[in-house]
Amino acid sequence: VQLQAFGGGLVQAGGSLRLSCAASGRTATGRTFDDCTVGWFRQAPGKEREFVAGISWSGKVYYVDSVKDRFTISRDNAQRPVLLQMNSLKPEDTAVYYCAAREGAVVVTDRYDYWGQGTQVTVSS
Secondary structure (H helix, E strand, C coil), rough: CEEEEEEEEEEEECCCEEEEEEEEECCCCCHHHHHHHEEEECCCCCCCCCEEEEEEECCCEEEEEHHHEEEECCCCCCCCCCCEEECCCCCCHCEEEEEEECCCCCCCCCCEEEEEECCCEEEEE
């Protein structure tokens, strides 16, 4: 499955952005995007990549503590993009954001098999 992340940009602190993760194709075992667990990760300059939010194929959601109550991940399947709504953005949210997909129900892991290109999110103070 091929992933494409888009929706990044420059925003002032306190502002909002919505990222989208669109997919095409199938996994190596023939599953569709709707069958996959999808995660959002981010990597800031000089820092390790970190898990931000994820949603299983059944709709269970997980967030890193630093974005809880500010970010919302959602999907409505039908092969439509997985969304990451980011509100109350802070300068420390500045990073390249990546979406990724994997088969299986485990969400909080770095073992994702399919990765999209990153989209830059910059939050000015």
